[in-house]
Amino acid sequence: MTVSASRPHRTPDPASMQQKPFYITTSIPYVNAAPHIGHAEEFVQADIIARYQRLRGRDVRFLSGTDDNALKNVLKAEEAGEPVAQYVSRHADIFEDLLQKLAISNDDFIRTASDPRHARGAQKLWQAFKPEDVYKKSYKGLYCVGCEEFKTEKDLVHGECPEHPGKKLEEVEEVNHFFRLGNYAATLEELLVSGSLKIVPESRKNEVLAFIRGGLEDLSISRSRARARDWGVPVPGDDGQVMYVWVDALSNYITALGYADEGNLYQKYWAGEADKVHVIGKGISRFHAIYWPAFLLSAGVPLPTELFVHGYLTVDGQKMSKTIGNVIDPFELITEYGADATRFFLARHIHPFEDSDFTRERFREAYNADLANGLGNQAARIMKLAQDNLDRPVELSAESLTLQQPFCELVEKYELSAATALIWEHISKADLYIQEKKPFTLVKSDDTREEGKEIIAKLVNHLAMIATHLAPIMPETAAKIMTAIKENKKPENLFARKD
Ligand SMILES: [Zn+2]
Structure with missing residues (x-):
């Protein structure tokens, strides 16, 4: 294939x-x-x-x-x-x-x-x-x-x-x-x-x-x-x-x-x-x-x-079995949430070595919290700021395109959940940075507009760094984010909320 x-x-x-x-x-x-x-x-x-x-x-x-x-x-x-x-x-x-x-x-x-x-x-x-x-x-x-x-x-x-x-x-x-x-x-x-x-x-x-x-x-x-x-x-x-x-x-x-x-x-x-x-x-x-x-x-x-x-997966605390009727069909998850969301959940919320329990409820909660409100919201927010305020795509630093050592060490030990969690720490840091620096306010006034633009460019580089690390875990999402950055355009809704 x-x-x-x-x-x-x-x-x-x-x-x-x-x-x-x-x-x-x-x-x-x-x-x-x-x-x-x-x-x-x-x-x-x-x-x-x-x-x-x-x-x-x-x-x-x-x-x-x-x-x-x-x-x-x-x-x-x-x-x-x-x-x-x-x-x-x-x-x-x-x-x-x-x-x-x-x-x-x-x-x-x-x-x-x-x-x-x-x-x-x-x-x-x-x-x-x-x-x-x-x-x-x-x-x-x-x-x-x-x-x-x-x-x-x-x-x-x-x-x-x-x-x-x-x-x-x-x-x-x-x-x-x-x-x-x-x-x-x-x-x-x-x-x-x-x-x-x-x-x-x-x-x-x-x-x-x-x-x-x-x-x-x-x-x-x-x-x-x-x-x-x-x-x-x-x-x-x-x-x-x-x-x-x-x-x-x-x-x-x-x-x-x-x-x-x-x-x-x-x-x-x-x-x-x-x-x-x-x-x-x-x-x-x-x-x-x-x-x-x-x-x-x-x-x-x-x-x-x-x-x-x-390890093995249980579903709702029980071994998966046709008799119980709790077998989770991965095709269904992919149809409803997409391949990358399914990959994300398995990497981040299933322990790589120990037995883990799978529930549809946890999957949906993680999807909404980590992907719709987390990654998806942040990528849209940063790229909207870039699209509205920057004349051309941000030139990316070599650093933002390089895998960082702590991430590499975790993947090489197959600590895939911890490696994925590291990326989400970076996402949280960027959220705090946006709240603290308020680039959306800075760009509104002539005195602070340049400073606001610099902060937005930093945020775009940070988003590229996140996409670089996402590539092995969520390849399609990583590619969409990099395309948005290259086109200096807000990406289409990456993860629509599920209720
Ligand atoms: Zn046997």
């Missing part, structure tokens, strides 16, 4: 030319239902980081996609009486549409069932596993279709999967390929402790370390073709089996770069010195911090450098 037109073009300075390439991914959602607000949260988080890194002059590649091969997709398609390929493709379309409607700037979108790069790459990874890491045996266990993994007694709470309470675990007995995860326990521990594989926040790292120290059991990495309903990536050299969905799904991060042929993208964004960041939800940190690096280590493929693990 193509990137939205609002991406700013800047010439990177010589220092930034030496920066490492930057690769960032979202997780690939199952396509067994329409996307909800939690998906939008992750897309927006990853997009803010990708846009920020581009503004810093880095060479960025940003991947998203869909996990088409999960067993639960197959079961849902059966329920719907639809061919699996059609069901999966129809739902993947909706996810891709959401990315576009949210102005997500991904460079690529991989669909693991239909993308020819994927199966070849996943099979190559499998074939690269060290022979001593993989063996075949008969296995009997409890399978959670929700998590797409076998559960052991210690994983269960009151006999149920803690991620999927109320869902019956499936008893499965079959011959599977197994992966000796334990062969990598010491290496993984060392990677996490040293920070070679960094997990943000720290609390998630500690959870993963505790899990490793509790002992890693061998992992089933295939399932019978019959149980998989003949859907998925075939195990190389074993016709009766398809790959365990996580071996298949996780490999998307490299198959989309052309790992099958180890081409240019793969060399630049994975094999070399690039920073490689996976943005994921807390429920799949174990898969990304243990299974994925273990597979890569076995295959002799370089590891990702960082995991940004976000």
